[in-house]
Amino acid sequence: MASALQYCFLILIFGIPLHECAAVLLNGSCIPVEPCFDLSVMANIAERVSKDVTAADGEKILLRHSSFDKIRKRKNLHSCVLLKIISLFQNVLEKTKKNDIHKGEELNHHVELIHIMDQLKNCVYKTKNRCRNLYEMSNKTPSPMIWKKDMTPNQLAVLQLQKLKSAKSKLNDVHIQETVMDELKTLYLYMQGKGFRKNTRMTKEKHGVQ
Structure with missing residues (x-):
């Protein structure tokens, strides 16, 4: 038992990229912890769906990574924004499903990606009423008139939500659909x-869910 614990400790200390090790031992061995969803699966299917989409011109819907990283570091902000991102992309995939160019393949990647969006919603942290407060703020607060690099994480979250809301109000716009399909490539x-x-x-064990 002692040697097994030491082995787990070394993995955690030196970051050996074998598996994530849960704080649980079974028969003297670490139990590998699987992720909620393997994002590489999503990346591969999204690439297949959007590989023939021409890069859209104009302003992007999703913030640049340098700005979005500030949101990503705040779990509650990130969760609330992710739910709206997933909702928009799922809606566009539903809109463009009839134009799926992969129907001749054995697996309909377009439909598969729609199902993946549902799975992703279950992988987002639940934040109770905090999302509602943030959404209300984004509806009432005008976009900050400052450089994105000077914005706080909250201001960037509000800005991202406003961009998503604007895109959602124009779902029938072909340009918006093309932009979303182009941004699918890096959505993961x-x-x-x-x-x-x-x-x-x-997570379920922590809350006593069987």
Whole structure:
């Protein structure tokens, strides 16, 4: 038992990239903890769906990573924003499903990605009423007239929510659809961070859910 604990400790200290090790031992071995969802699966399917989409011109819907990283580091902000991002992308995928160019393949990647969006919603941390407060703020607060690099995480979250809301109000606009489909290629990068739950099993055990 002592040697097994020492082994786990070394993995955690030196960051050996084998598996995430849960704080649980079974038969003297560490139990590998699987992520809530393997984002590489999403990245591969999104690439297949959007590989023939021409890069959209004009302003992007999702903030640049340098700005979004500030949101990502705040779990509650990240979670609330992620839910709106997933909702928008799912809506656009539903809108463009009839134009799916992969129907001849054995697996309909477009439809599969729609199902993945549902799974991703379950992987986002639940934040109770905090999202509602943030959403109300984004509806009432005008966009800050300062450089994004000078914005606080809250201001950037509000700005991102406003951009998502604006895009959602124009779902029938082909340009908006093309922009979303183009941004699908890097969407998985926005999911990574404190607002994305690592493991559903551990979360359920923590709250006594069977």
